[in-house]
Amino acid sequence: xxxxxxxxxxxxxxxxxxxxxxxxxxxxxxxxxxxxxxxxxxxxxxxxxxxxxxxxxxxxxxxxxxxxxxxxxxxxxxxxxxxxxxxxxxxxxxxxxxxxxxxxxxxxxxxxxxxxxxxxxxxxxxxxxxxxxxxxxxxxxxxxxxxxxxxxxxxxxxxxxxxxxxxxxxxxxxxxxxxxxxxxxxxxxxxxxxxxxx
Numbered sequence: 001x002x003x004x005x006x007x008x009x010x011x012x013x014x015x016x017x018x019x020x021x022x023x024x025x026x027x028x029x030x031x032x033x034x035x036x037x038x039x040x041x042x043x044x045x046x047x048x049x050x051x052x053x054x055x056x057x058x059x060x061x062x063x064x065x066x067x068x069x070x071x072x073x074x075x076x077x078x079x080x081x082x083x084x085x086x087x088x089x090x091x092x093x094x095x096x097x098x099x100x101x102x103x104x105x106x107x108x109x110x111x112x113x114x115x116x117x118x119x120x121x122x123x124x125x126x127x128x129x130x131x132x133x134x135x136x137x138x139x140x141x142x143x144x145x146x147x148x149x150x151x152x153x154x155x156x157x158x159x160x161x162x163x164x165x166x167x168x169x170x171x172x173x174x175x176x177x178x179x180x181x182x183x184x185x186x187x188x189x190x191x192x193x194x195x196x197x198x
Contacts, residue, residue, distance in 0.1 A: 026051035034059055049086045062089040063181060070184045075099045092174075094118050094197075095181035106186060113192040116178070120163055120197060122155055129155075163197040172197060 026048040041061030122129035136146040136156035164172040175195040
């Protein structure tokens, strides 16, 4: 982020200066891992590729793009064999974990259906989610009322039944994303999965 420009970070016990991505010369590197918000990946991945850099996108920026390989090592890495992919996407962490468990089972026994439930940490929405949980917890323990800001309802001592907004289909975008990514990783458009993200 712009707030980090000019800071010094340690990498392999050596200080490295944080540069502005808008000014960065991607021709200096052969491979870039984009561990940034999706919008930043979408803005800069093309520029990196044009400069001759390969990109592994860890954000949600290209996960839904069917033309971009969605790859998990040990699950479907063969997608990259004999292919010169400039851009590779990684799925959500839950899809990675599930695919690593389900893939070897499915190779030996046909999986009929998967019902997955994910109870996600407030930190999944970033630092603001964690701050709101801490603030509400302290307030409630001191007998004070809470005002939700980041979440739609009180999060302290509570579980919200939906991650993201509920869509007309009855699922949230997080649930639909998990189902779609897992189907791609399992290479089966009809893979029967029901997901609940709380």
